[in-house]
Amino acid sequence: MKVLTIAGANLRRFLRDRSNIFFVFVLPIGIVLLIGAQFSGDFEPTVGVFEAGTEIGASLAEELDSKGVVTVRRFDSEDEMLRAVERGVLAAAVSVPGDADTEVAAGRQVGVGFLTRPDGLGPQLRVSVIEAVSAVTLEPNAIAFAVSKGADPSVAAEASSASLAALPSIEVSTRSTGESLFEGVSGQFDIGASSQLVLFMFLTGLTGSAALIQSRQLGVTTRMVGSPTSSTSIIVGEGLGRFVIVLAQGVYIVVATVLLFRVDWGNLLATAAVLVAFSAVGAGAAMLLGTVFRNDQQAGGVSVVAGIGLAALGGSMLPLELFSPTMTTISRFIPHAWANEAFAEILRRGAGVGDIVTQLGVLAAFAAGLLAIASWRMRSVITRP
Amino acid sequence: MGPAITIAIKDLALRMRDRSVFIVGLIAPLALAFIFNLVFGGAFGADELSLDVGVVVEDEGAAGEGLLGALRDMDSSGTLALTEFTSLSEAEEQVEEGTVGAVIHVPAGFSDAVAVNADTAVEVIGNVDAPTTTDIAAAIAREFAAGVRRTNLAVTTALSTGAVPPGDVAATIGDAASAAPLLGVGDIETESRQLNTATYFVAGLSIFFLFFIAGLGVTSMLEERREGTLFRLMAAPIRRRSIVLGKSLTSVVIGLVSMIVLVIASGIIMGAEWGPPLGVAMMVTSAVLAVVGVMTLVGGFAKTPEQAGNLQSIVAVTFGMLGGTFVPVAEGEGLMSSLRFVTPNGWFMRGLGDIASGDAMAALPSMGILLAMAAVTGGLGLALVRKVVHA
Numbered sequence: 001m002k003v004l005t006i007a008g009a010n011l012r013r014f015l016r017d018r019s020n021i022f023f024v025f026v027l028p029i030g031i032v033l034l035i036g037a038q039f040s041g042d043f044e045p046t047v048g049v050f051e052a053g054t055e056i057g058a059s060l061a062e063e064l065d066s067k068g069v070v071t072v073r074r075f076d077s078e079d080e081m082l083r084a085v086e087r088g089v090l091a092a093a094v095s096v097p098g099d100a101d102t103e104v105a106a107g108r109q110v111g112v113g114f115l116t117r118p119d120g121l122g123p124q125l126r127v128s129v130i131e132a133v134s135a136v137t138l139e140p141n142a143i144a145f146a147v148s149k150g151a152d153p154s155v156a157a158e159a160s161s162a163s164l165a166a167l168p169s170i171e172v173s174t175r176s177t178g179e180s181l182f183e184g185v186s187g188q189f190d191i192g193a194s195s196q197l198v199l200f201m202f203l204t205g206l207t208g209s210a211a212l213i214q215s216r217q218l219g220v221t222t223r224m225v226g227s228p229t230s231s232t233s234i235i236v237g238e239g240l241g242r243f244v245i246v247l248a249q250g251v252y253i254v255v256a257t258v259l260l261f262r263v264d265w266g267n268l269l270a271t272a273a274v275l276v277a278f279s280a281v282g283a284g285a286a287m288l289l290g291t292v293f294r295n296d297q298q299a300g301g302v303s304v305v306a307g308i309g310l311a312a313l314g315g316s317m318l319p320l321e322l323f324s325p326t327m328t329t330i331s332r333f334i335p336h337a338w339a340n341e342a343f344a345e346i347l348r349r350g351a352g353v354g355d356i357v358t359q360l361g362v363l364a365a366f367a368a369g370l371l372a373i374a375s376w377r378m379r380s381v382i383t384r385p
Numbered sequence: 386m387g388p389a390i391t392i393a394i395k396d397l398a399l400r401m402r403d404r405s406v407f408i409v410g411l412i413a414p415l416a417l418a419f420i421f422n423l424v425f426g427g428a429f430g431a432d433e434l435s436l437d438v439g440v441v442v443e444d445e446g447a448a449g450e451g452l453l454g455a456l457r458d459m460d461s462s463g464t465l466a467l468t469e470f471t472s473l474s475e476a477e478e479q480v481e482e483g484t485v486g487a488v489i490h491v492p493a494g495f496s497d498a499v500a501v502n503a504d505t506a507v508e509v510i511g512n513v514d515a516p517t518t519t520d521i522a523a524a525i526a527r528e529f530a531a532g533v534r535r536t537n538l539a540v541t542t543a544l545s546t547g548a549v550p551p552g553d554v555a556a557t558i559g560d561a562a563s564a565a566p567l568l569g570v571g572d573i574e575t576e577s578r579q580l581n582t583a584t585y586f587v588a589g590l591s592i593f594f595l596f597f598i599a600g601l602g603v604t605s606m607l608e609e610r611r612e613g614t615l616f617r618l619m620a621a622p623i624r625r626r627s628i629v630l631g632k633s634l635t636s637v638v639i640g641l642v643s644m645i646v647l648v649i650a651s652g653i654i655m656g657a658e659w660g661p662p663l664g665v666a667m668m669v670t671s672a673v674l675a676v677v678g679v680m681t682l683v684g685g686f687a688k689t690p691e692q693a694g695n696l697q698s699i700v701a702v703t704f705g706m707l708g709g710t711f712v713p714v715a716e717g718e719g720l721m722s723s724l725r726f727v728t729p730n731g732w733f734m735r736g737l738g739d740i741a742s743g744d745a746m747a748a749l750p751s752m753g754i755l756l757a758m759a760a761v762t763g764g765l766g767l768a769l770v771r772k773v774v775h776a
Binding site for chain 1: 409423425507509527571694698
């Protein structure tokens with residue numbers, strides 16, 4: 001019973017701390033909302049077009065815009081447009097020279113300037129622009145070719161528009177195969193919800209280690225030792241206190257994301273099993289941190305670094321599937337990775353408890369190891385003045 | 386001024402003994418930037434983007450040959466890695482397994498259909514987890530189709546004008562296919578005004594953690610009041626303004642020192658490139674002043690050091706999120722992108738981005754805004770904080 005009293009006191013202390021209202025209840029939901037907002041709708045990169053008052057520039061901008069792949073923004077100043085690309089406001093820019101109309105009409109080649117950012121979208125945008133360019137120059141090209149073969153320009157223009165009507169279409173169709181990374185993820189908030197759940201459960205657990213240190217600093221622990229309470233009861237009680245706090249954080253995020261964002265957590269039994277296993281890991285880590293440091297401010301700083309750093313290494317900020325081979329190997333040693341993997345199975349592939357036995361086993365092993373070391377450390381720390 | 390400096394030196398000495406300032410001001414940003422760089426650097430690195438594209442050409446005419454030739458050129462220039470398949474089913478298998486991201490399929494009879502002006506099609510089969518490769522393969526296929534149509538239109542136009550006799554069709558197709566299009570697409574050379582990944586993370590995390598140490602001045606004043614030492618200071622023959630000034634000076638000095646150490650250390654450890662030293666010094670100084678101002682204002686609303694610490698952390702985390710500390714995104718036009726310019730974080734990052742191209746003076750606008758933030762929030766903050774030493 002004493003164990004439950006100690007655990008209960010810990011939970012009450014946690015809930016009474018008013019700063020927790022923000023960090024435990026508001027912040028996780030805010031971040032899930034932020035991540036969800038990034039996945040909302042169809043992302044269309046913005047491409048700037050400087051038409052230089054030319055007809056060909058105008059039709060090029062129109063052609064680019066009509067595809068629904070990019071959003072076109074027209075600029076009156078080329079410099080301003082290029083600066084916007086440098087800043088990252090635009091994904092790419094297209095600059096048409098002022099003499100484009102006359103040069104093309106005369107059958108001479110003209111270069112359209114293209115500027116993009118050195119990130120992943122560059123090649124895609126370049127082909128979109130090349131495509132739009134070939135679409136708007138289909139006729140001018142044919143006329144120029146006929147003229148180069150000796151035809152009269154006005155006759156060639158008539159012939160090309162007549163031929164254009166008869167030109168066959170070549171359809172390019174695209175289909176997909178394979179198992180999707182985000183298959184089964186129905187809502188835009190699902191991806192953020194499970195990864196932030198893992199991040200915040202652990203982070204809340206670690207910051208709770210400061211309470212353990214305060215208990216010692218304020219002499220609460222010494223008084224408990226002085227009372228007829230076995231050190232085993234104190235250790236189990238404090239451990240259970242951490243466990244309940246981490247679990248409460250987890251359950252809160254699950255319930256709140258269901259109510260606010262309609263996140264589908266899949267098989268509830270499997271989700272509950274991961275929550276319990278990961279709460280034990282978080283409790284073990286918090287106990288260990290609480291016994292390693294003597295100063296609660298130091299423990300607080302280390303908690304934030306470890307909480308965010310381990311989450312990043314364990315795939316809570318970038319899906320594990322996108323990790324490089326070396327980073328994948330490193331992630332195997334981080335409990336977060338196993339929890340994230342378990343949630344991926346549950347949320348994307350509808351896995352039940354039976355399908356995530358490996359992940360649950362590894363998490364249990366992490367928890368057992370951490371709790372064992374922490375209990376051994378606690379035994380010597382609580383009796384120290 | 387003398388007493389203010391004495392108080393600041395005393396506070397600094399106290400902070401040095403407490404190791405948490407080192408953890409929050411130096412170790413935390415460096416360690417997290419290092420980890421973020423490891424995790425995100427590998428995933429977003431431009432060099433790592435490999436385009437594995439396959440091709441199945443069942444067509445036996447000139448068009449199919451043309452596509453193969455173009456793809457082989459892209460392969461040898463390193464634009465993509467090409468795998469040529471002889472059967473569609475084998476290609477589909479490889480796509481499914483993910484060995485190639487996407488396959489372009491030109492069906493049998495493609496060239497013949499084009500020759501008689503009949504509609505035809507090209508197919509792209511992509512792996513769902515390789516959307517970029519699939520998009521690019523589809524774009525190559527569309528560009529190929531556009532080229533075929535361009536040639537086709539040029540030839541039919543030339544024939545119908547009578548400039549080319551019908552007997553010369555074969556030669557004319559060759560001419561038209563090899564004629565360079567009138568409008569070409571070339572690159573514009575320019576500098577990038579965004580920081581590289583490592584620098585981005587170090588810069589974002591440094592200013593994020595700066596918030597936590599910049600609030601120490603106000604917090605320590607509230608602590609001194611609770612412990613009674615503030616009243617002893619007030620009884621001493623020093624102006625009350627000097628007490629407030631001394632405390633603020635502590636925050637500014639700690640902030641500056643930690644930022645300078647971070648700039649140097651991240652350059653050595655992670656190869657972060659902050660830009661021209663003068664510009665960086667301007668940005669760092671104005672950012673420290675702005676953050677100390679904001680934290681003084683926030684702390685000014687608190688009655689106890691705990692309250693101050695909590696309020697300050699909440700503002701720090703919120704600004705960090707809005708200012709793009711954790712998510713490296715290009716500046717866009719949405720609401721989120723506009724909100725970042727409410728925060729010192731957003732202007733600090735933008736100013737650093739502007740000087741990244743080498744022009745220290747490009748930092749002036751962002752620096753001006755940060756200094757204005759410092760003046761407004763710091764002025765209001767000091768007015769609020771002054772009541773602490775008058776009660």
